[in-house]
Amino acid sequence: MANLADLTAFPALQAVPDEQLQWLLDHAExxxxxxGHLLHKPGDPIDHLRLLLTGEVTIGAEPDELLHYTAPAITGVLPYSRLTEGVQPVTVDTDARMLELHRDHLRDMATTCYELTAALVxxxxxxxRNFTQQAQQEEKLASLGRLSAGLAHELNNPVSAIVRNADALRNHMRATPERFKEIMHMALTDEQTDVVNEWLFEKLDNKTAPLSMLERSSLEDDLTDWLDDQKVPxxxxxxxxxxxxxxxxxxxDFILEQVGPENVAGVLGWVNNNLVTEKLVVDIGEASGRMATLVASIKSYTHMDRGGGREAVVLADGIRSTITLLGHKIRSKNVAVTVDIPDDLxxxxGWPGELNQVWTNLIDNAIDAAPDTGGTLAIRSYVEREQFVYTTFTDNGSGISDGIQQKIFEPFFTTKGIGKGSGLGLDVVQGVIRHHNGSIKVASKPGETTFTICIPISNE
Structure with a gap:
């Protein structure tokens, strides 16, 4: 049978007068x-204050276990709490003994047991406070996990391209001596050599739009016929x-006129050698540039080159960096993303790192909600009354029902399958926006869901 010694073992209750602890013993069961006992399932009412005297209890289920309590610990409903129903299962891990006080007694306790009520409040x-810190940390880790998976895919393509083209360039360079021999046997004047060089590099410097498949096929046929007519191997x-x-x-025709039919095959072979080298170098440069863009995006996203305090934030930079890092997922779902953010916004x-969590959650959720074909996400920012910046995220998914709209910002609420969402994302988003003295709203109907974020330009 529980006694005063059991209650004074709770650090939070050690300063509570004995008569108030006795009141608790008299009214609790x-x-x-x-x-292995399941105390309650998600959706079950939470009607008791529970004092864990012995044993261990876990809130949540694998892989999303949230809290683990070891006696002595206080769980369940507390005075003035708005908690009415559970959103996660609560399981007894080891044989446990508890004192349970029904919520009907809490009002009486608040009027007769001041110190006890204060301790529980x-x-x-x-x-x-602890939950908020834990939720934000877990959501940061979840965001990092999503981004790191996408980043690995994003980096794999340019890295593979660089390795592949470097090998091809190495093999290609080994054939250069043979081309050099052919050139040495040609009797070209300095003037002819200069003409060929100028003509070649002028073509290389003229960057034009690529041909369509049909245009290129037609051009290749024409060039092949010309080369066959000149008996070029x-x-x-x-x-x-x-x-x-x-x-x-x-x-x-111009080259044929400049070097003559006896030299055209050798000159075009040398030209081809330069073209292949140029193509490989360009491909390596583009792949390297892609990697540099990704590194710059992750650097911007993680805010790694700046402090952690409040500063002037360019919303477009964070949003575009997030889109870049989620590029693999966007392409895998074939989602068309449009960004309409004025240059003079x-x-x-604010805090860039926190806001990047907001963009990650909203964009990631929009991608998940988008249909398998024809998915769209439109992101737009604009100024209202010269005081507020509004940013909207609109997707063409199936929409959010009215009943669910009222719950999506609640902690742990998720519409995703088990193991695919912790339900912390939009709760953290709302917390970050409030930290910036802003607001977030959702409007949804089938085929159109819009999250609207309002942040004051000055947070003084």
Missing amino acids: EKKYPA QQMTDRV NGPDLANSLAEFRFTEADL PTIQ
């Missing part, structure tokens, strides 16, 4: 539960390289 305050392969850089029959005073 002692219960014993075996290991302090427990609620600590619980809220390896005509189809050479035509493929020439078409890549949009050489025409007129270009080949004012900066806001």
